[in-house]
């Protein structure tokens with residue numbers, strides 16, 4: 001089966017789509033032995049270590065956003081993908097939980113925008129957490145109940161809100177970017193030699209165990225000299241990273257909870273996709289780095305300057321735990337404008353193509369993709385409705 005993955009990749013034109021389908025397949029389950037795993041001590045031949053800037057922030061500054069000192073991070077590059085960096089879970093024990101809670105409780109709140117806003121009244125999407133928490137907290141009452149709003153959440157946008165219809169950002173669709181994520185992103189970018197990075201837009205994607213994300217390139221940002229940062233929490237997933245041409249065969253890699261990916265330079269505009277979430281084996285539903293023990297202490301004056309990592313109520317974690325046991329959350333953070341750059345005046349480009357409410361979530365075979373920001377010529381407009 002591993003051979004199959006390799007030979008599919010050699011076909012040229014449809015290599016990406018075929019590998020997407022290969023890894024997405026339910027039955028028979030695909031052989032995952034060719035998937036690069038950066039967390040393994042024995043590294044794949046294409047994996048190299050990469051230089052970070054340990055002076056980018058003090059240990060104290062790193063701790064404020066839940067990160068280990070930069071000198072302790074394990075960062076890797078991938079042969080053939082210059083500008084691509086993979087940081088294997090640099091979070092302090094107990095601090096990932098904060099980011100999971102932000103994605104489930106805080107970031108979906110107004111004025112941020114989510115997929116549910118596309119077909120529900122603002123009053124109904126006002127308190128997604130509040131409307132879901134009680135049900136999620138009680139495992140026994142879950143049988144045959146309708147899905148909670150949290151379980152229907154597919155995407156949330158932050159800062160400059162990505163407009164799925166026009167595939168643009170604009171000055172008038174903008175809300176304040178969350179301070180904690182701004183700080184975290186600035187730290188990670190600085191450690192990766194991008195000290196001037198400004199987090200201006202975020203897309204959060206919420207994956208259930210059967211979700212996938214179609215093949216796309218993120219090119220709507222006006223400044224491509226800045227990196228795209230990607231943070232993953234919860235269940236592991238397979239990420240496919242291709243080339244700048246649609247037909248370039250991709251490399252498959254695992255993203256585990258806490259892992260960070262940086263796409264910059266020659267890898268900033270590469271095709272990528274998430275064909276599969278890989279749930280942990282039953283009975284072992286959480287990645288060890290997400291275990292509840294040792295929740296971060298939060299703001300403690302004895303530890304120096306206030307941390308953005310908030311302490312968490314047991315009740316809150318019970319909801320997050322329940323959700324993340326079977327789900328994956330990914331945050332991508334982008335700088336949209338370069339220094340001195342402004343959005344172009346509105347013109348005919350803003351003509352809309354309605355119906356991309358699912359973001360770039362899934363399509364039958366990775367093709368299309370409502371969410372795709374650069375279309376390939378044979379893309380269809382069908383979007384799988386996952387609600």
Ligand SMILES: O=C(O)CCC(=O)C(=O)O
Pocket residue numbers: 203205213218230232239255272273274330332
């Ligand atoms: O979920 C992921 O790992 C990828 C997300 C992504 O590609 C995006 O938001 O543009």
Ligand SMILES: [Fe+2]
Pocket residue numbers: 216217218272332
């Ligand atoms: Fe993307």
